[in-house]
Amino acid sequence: MCSEGKTTPKIVRGEGGYVLEDVPHLIDYLPDLPTYPNPLQDNPAYSVVNQYFVDVNDNVAQKIVVHKSSPRGMLFRRAGPHQRVCFESDEVHACIVTCGGLCPGLNTAIGEIVCGLYGMYVVRKVLGIEGGYRGFYSSNTTNLTQKSVNDIHKRGGTILCTSRGGHDTLKIVDSIEDRGINQVYIIGGDGTQKGASVIFEEIQRRGLKVAVAGIPKMIDNDIVVIDQSSGFDTAVEEAQRAINAAHVEAESIENGIGVVKLMGRYSGFIAMYATLASRDVDCCLIPGSPFRLEGKGELLEFIEKRLKENGHMVIVVAEGAGQDPTVESMRSVDHQDASGNKLLLDVGLWLSQKITDHFTRNKKMHINLKYIDPTYMIRAIPRNASDNIYCTLLAHSAIHGAMAGYTGFTVGPVNGRHAYIPFHRITGVQNVVVTDRMWARLLSSTNQPSFLSSKDVEDAKKGATDAAVGRGE
Numbered sequence: 432m433c434s435e436g437k438t439t440p441k442i443v444r445g446e447g448g449y450v451l452e453d454v455p456h457l458i459d460y461l462p463d464l465p466t467y468p469n470p471l472q473d474n475p476a477y478s479v480v481n482q483y484f485v486d487v488n489d490n491v492a493q494k495i496v497v498h499k500s501s502p503r504g505m506l507f508r509r510a511g512p513h514q515r516v517c518f519e520s521d522e523v524h525a526c527i528v529t530c531g532g533l534c535p536g537l538n539t540a541i542g543e544i545v546c547g548l549y550g551m552y553v554v555r556k557v558l559g560i561e562g563g564y565r566g567f568y569s570s571n572t573t574n575l576t577q578k579s580v581n582d583i584h585k586r587g588g589t590i591l592c593t594s595r596g597g598h599d600t601l602k603i604v605d606s607i608e609d610r611g612i613n614q615v616y617i618i619g620g621d622g623t624q625k626g627a628s629v630i631f632e633e634i635q636r637r638g639l640k641v642a643v644a645g646i647p648k649m650i651d652n653d654i655v656v657i658d659q660s661s662g663f664d665t666a667v668e669e670a671q672r673a674i675n676a677a678h679v680e681a682e683s684i685e686n687g688i689g690v691v692k693l694m695g696r697y698s699g700f701i702a703m704y705a706t707l708a709s710r711d712v713d714c715c716l717i718p719g720s721p722f723r724l725e726g727k728g729e730l731l732e733f734i735e736k737r738l739k740e741n742g743h744m745v746i747v748v749a750e751g752a753g754q755d756p757t758v759e760s761m762r763s764v765d766h767q768d769a770s771g772n773k774l775l776l777d778v779g780l781w782l783s784q785k786i787t788d789h790f791t792r793n794k795k796m797h798i799n800l801k802y803i804d805p806t807y808m809i810r811a812i813p814r815n816a817s818d819n820i821y822c823t824l825l826a827h828s829a830i831h832g833a834m835a836g837y838t839g840f841t842v843g844p845v846n847g848r849h850a851y852i853p854f855h856r857i858t859g860v861q862n863v864v865v866t867d868r869m870w871a872r873l874l875s876s877t878n879q880p881s882f883l884s885s886k887d888v889e890d891a892k893k894g895a896t897d898a899a900v901g902r903g904e
């Protein structure tokens with residue numbers, strides 16, 4: 432595995448505090464590249480729409496809440512079809528790969544890249560790389576056609592299969608070069624985008640006319656800059672079913688406790704949003720907001736209090752929660768998956784055991800605890816309607832960008848508008864739940880204590896500032 436790319440940021444400054452963080456373009460290292468009229472101008476569907484093409488000077492602002500005296504913030508290039516493209520239709524040989532964990536909407540993204548290339552740009556050569564990054568050099572490939580992807584958007588998973596690890600940059604780029612591929616569409620999470628970044632670096636170093644486009648997917652919502660990652664909405668919706676079940680079980684028995692563990696290795700977005708959406712949850716625990724079990728005002732005391740008040744309670748715990756020293760014992764510190772991600776032991780099981788032990792030990796109350804772990808169920812399902820449309824737009828934006836010659840970018844919505852974001856802006860830092868207004872809404876909705884000491888509050892505030900700096904805000 433290589434480290435992230437070292438591309439120098441392409442910053443364009445103008446009057447009035449204008450700062451564009453542009454994405455690389457093939458012309459940056461292939462200055463004589465010819466351009467062609469975009470075939471969309473003759474497409475009966477698109478030619479009737481006013482202003483279908485984006486202006487090359489259209490930008491999207493990262494910061495939309497500004498202060499009178501504060502800097503205006505960074506701009507990104509607006510995504511969309513351009514009047515001129517850098518590829519002729521019959522010269523395009525595209526490939527698509529899916530990497531990392533599953534996520535609802537992967538098949539939509541694959542299908543829409545294929546159909547978009549065929550339908551909008553009259554491309555006829557699209558290759559599916561099977562089994563993630565290692566598939567470039569060790570697996571089969573499959574020819575993708577509009578017919579072969581016809582109804583895959585209705586299915587969960589990825590028809591191309593996926594994997595962790597196996598990112599061998601040189602072998603991957605050799606394979607791209609040997610096969611004559613000139614557009615690479617890479618669908619995956621934060622790790623995948625890091626991998627895409629180093630592939631782009633190597634392609635640029637070799638001076639190849641190959642556009643590399645990243646399409647972000649991940650249920651954890653841990654990619655910075657973009658508003659929200661695709662698949663997240665579906666995962667939150669599916670998590671409701673587990674929370675409902677926990678609630679029904681808990682309220683139907685004396686002193687019932689339902690514990691639901693939701694995915695989120697480093698970030699607690701699924702847990703936080705699923706809790707806010709449900710309103711049946713009494714307590715939500717996420718990474719970044721430490722809690723302790725024993726002691727005044729701590730978790731076990733709160734559970735006892737809530738049971739006395741309501742007779743039942745529901746706890747949602749993100750899988751990455753409980754990483755502070757108090758619960759250090761449950762962490763498998765030395766273990767990593769093939770991609771280098773930290774492997775955790777089951778915080779839900781650990782917590783359930785601790786709660787049960789506590790109430791058995793002090794004999795004050797007989798509790799009935801049910802532990803529900805819907806882990807893979809929330810990501811192995813087909814995408815919902817909104818993620819389907821979202822993935823369609825991501826795929827189309829990626830195609831338009833690659834056809835226009837942009838490269839080394841991830842596409843995604845920034846304040847509601849799709850933009851091209853240079854890889855390095857999203858690979859350096861991970862998106863985590865900042866204990867800000869949304870977290871305050873959650874605390875107020877569940878009426879749980881924050882479990883934070885004054886030192887924790889200080890640390891959280893510092894963490895929030897650092898995270899904002901990391902996100903470039």
Ligand SMILES: Nc1ncnc2c1ncn2[C@@H]1O[C@H](COP(=O)(O)OP(=O)(O)OP(=O)(O)O)[C@@H](O)[C@H]1O
Nearest residue numbers: 531532595596598619620621622623625626649770
């Ligand atoms: N720093 C890196 N450099 C090169 N490749 C990387 C890097 N980090 C991760 N990768 C590769 O990216 C692929 C996916 O990474 P990972 O397993 O972390 O999933 P992800 O894309 O973050 O998705 P998710 O976390 O949502 O499951 C793997 O094949 C991994 O080898």
Ligand SMILES: O=P(O)(O)OC[C@H]1O[C@](O)(CO)[C@@H](O)[C@@H]1O
Nearest residue numbers: 532533649650651694695696768
């Ligand atoms: O078991 P796997 O496939 O490695 O996936 C588990 C991980 O996937 C994620 O959902 C990211 O896709 C993490 O939250 C979780 O830790």
Ligand SMILES: [Mg+2]
Nearest residue numbers: 531620621622
């Ligand atoms: Mg990841």
